[in-house]
Amino acid sequence: MDGLLVxxxxxxxxxxxxxxxxxxxxxxxxxxxxxxxxxxxxxxLLILLGRATKSAETLLGLDKSYExxxxxxxxxxxxxxxxxxxxxxxxxxxxxxxVDAACAPFRGEIEQRVPPYSAVRFGGRRGYELARAGEAxxxxxxxxxxxxxxxxxxxxxxxALFITCSKGTYVRTLAHxxxxxxxxxxxxxxxxxxxxxxxxxxxxQPLDALETLPPSAVLPLLHPVP
Numbered sequence: 391m392d393g394l395l396v397x398x399x400x401x402x403x404x405x406x407x408x409x410x411x412x413x414x415x416x417x418x419x420x421x422x423x424x425x426x427x428x429x430x431x432x433x434x435l436l437i438l439l440g441r442a443t444k445s446a447e448t449l450l451g452l453d454k455s456y457e458x459x460x461x462x463x464x465x466x467x468x469x470x471x472x473x474x475x476x477x478x479x480x481x482x483x484x485x486x487x488x489v490d491a492a493c494a495p496f497r498g499e500i501e502q503r504v505p506p507y508s509a510v511r512f513g514g515r516r517g518y519e520l521a522r523a524g525e526a527x528x529x530x531x532x533x534x535x536x537x538x539x540x541x542x543x544x545x546x547x548x549x550a551l552f553i554t555c556s557k558g559t560y561v562r563t564l565a566h567x568x569x570x571x572x573x574x575x576x577x578x579x580x581x582x583x584x585x586x587x588x589x590x591x592x593x594x595q596p597l598d599a600l601e602t603l604p605p606s607a608v609l610p611l612l613h614p615v616p
Contacts, residue, residue, distance in 0.1 A: 393612030424449030
């Protein structure tokens, strides 16, 4: 079994959980993934089998698209719905035009601060390890590219966004920063990855369906990796 499999990851699992479940089901020795999704996120997860695992680094560099929901008026430690709430503020009446205007500075090449709760290493320890221990996390910034940032819908204190971005972009940080720009704070409350490079969620296979298939039935679903 050599190739790339497009999986629709369900919420509540890490990317490594998906790899482990499929590896056990099909007894594949070499299997990995081409880009992590947080447990709360759903959507496109590229699973690499056999010789395709050598392409992991290349796939990590591909642009990605997301459907994201930002809940305004709430700030959390992790910048998403899984973290402890640290502040609540009233949400002022906002028009779609006002939110779109607040999005404008985040489009294109921007400098984004790596969030405290991240897997980035600082002196041999990951950011989330320092944050959970109550230790100060050094500030680190990186250049990322937001190719698309569109307001798709607004309902109450929630804003639905469509985002296309480069590797290394923290969508939860984008949600946090947008909330700050609007003066009320915000957090990422839902995230669905709809595309990685040329692979779309429309061709993704649900994890529970894949777990019912024998290896022979998986072969037609595999994509060659350049």
